[in-house]
Amino acid sequence: MSNTSSGEMVFVEHTKGVHGLPKIILREVRGFSAEVYLYGAHVTSWKNEHREELLFLSSKAIFNPPKAICGGIPICFPQFGIQGALEHHGFARNRHWVVDLDPPPFPTSSPNKAFVDLILKPSEEDAKIWPHRYEFRLRVTLGPGGDLMLTSRIRNTNTDGKSFMFTFAYHTYFAVTDISEVRVEGVETLDYLDNLKNRERFTEQGDAITFESEVDKLYLSTPTKIAIIDHERKRTFVLRKDGLPDAVVWNPWDKKAKAIPDFGDDDYKHMLCVEAACVEKPIILKPGEEWRGRQELSAVPSSYCSGQLDPRKALQSS
Template structure:
């Protein structure tokens, strides 16, 4: 990258929406829309797209962008009175020019600080005041890091409770193709864990497979998950590594063929090339008293890999702890 190339560039995206492009010296990049505080692209040094965004995604308020990394706050799914997945992903965020110190590597140059605060309209549907600070960092090696800090700024003495997820859409090889013995796309690190099945009224089950493979619709919330989860893509010989802090759950979702056809901003066959594996806090909502702050972090890496990593035995992995208010 030349001296003139910017690590951080503010420009216009689809439909004139403001976006930030993050670039690193080896050629990797990421794009972030201020609408939704939404990461819509993450490319490696070869220019290969690592995130899925639907060809039918609607980059126009008030519709959320289909794909990338939507921010689900203050509600995950439809588990409350708000719109599904909350309102943070359909609000315009601002660049935070004076953020408090973040516990991140100070040598990183490709990062942006965003902030979302309550509006009077939002207070009508969710009667709380908050500050949500989000730092998005592209590391020199191409790792993508999202760090969230949410503070209760209520002046009436009231606590508030929320659920949260980084709704990450990974771009994968055709997930519907099966080998004789195993799937081309699989998730490791969630074996033997309990999960809530959203397709069966959130009934609780225990995962039985050696790894999670895909041959039909899946919508599960895995509980007390390791800090590290892997998504293996055999055809591309690539493994996505997801590392997380403060987010004890992990959501795995793919709508499959029938559900995909009911989603207006998703192509009928696009489910084959997407897989959502989401760092989340769903089972036990977070409660903050006035002045308290919660932090949650997700770091993504894409590394060359052979088919089976064999390194993510959940019995030996460190379990994610429930991180409470700071």
């Protein structure tokens, strides 16, 4: 229930999810909602006022630690990709986070009520593979207009005077109607590293990105705003980011999809990952220093309009 017995709106509800895993449901008055599992600090659902799901979750997603949940918004830290002794995409996405009951002051421009603060600290096991002390604070906010905001703050709390280095991504899976009818705008003409070609560097051609085969690209020095246009649904996702200069665009297509155990054979048709990231140039933090990376997602009704990144204009043109 989203209302108390007195009829008051419940903006933040602590409950249980799949297999009894703790989760938090965020709600806004107009009917928007989001769900966050403490396992992985993982956003698994984001719905608009029509109760339509805006994030993709694999039809075979496994809610069974230590396996990461496939879909939603996994958090990749302290690395994106595979490197050294660390597991693929780091360990933040398959650790048990806790609610941060005493977060430091958080500058905010609006009085949002639907938010939760989570925190992850190093364990002895993690220290064996990544020997650093840190505090990773995450705020997940559902705005009154349905925007979904994730703000990460990572602080180096080493007492031995050592800096540490990391890469990072919000591995966002957007739900799309038909991948062949989707365009991404905002990264055209930019340089990218192609993970399907040994990270060779290319320059993007054309006026937008469309999809007809497997794609795994890391775009460099990207703008703060990227649009994902679902032409068939007449919906545009707008991704805004801060502190995250790169953007990953990924779809496994048919052959790779069949090779992923917790991914349905046809799931690739209904998802697209566009990820706010910092990968090419790792972040280096000295003891006491803090890094902040923010992502804001919005979904607006829109007809296809090339180059149209302003959601207010997109709304007017629909």
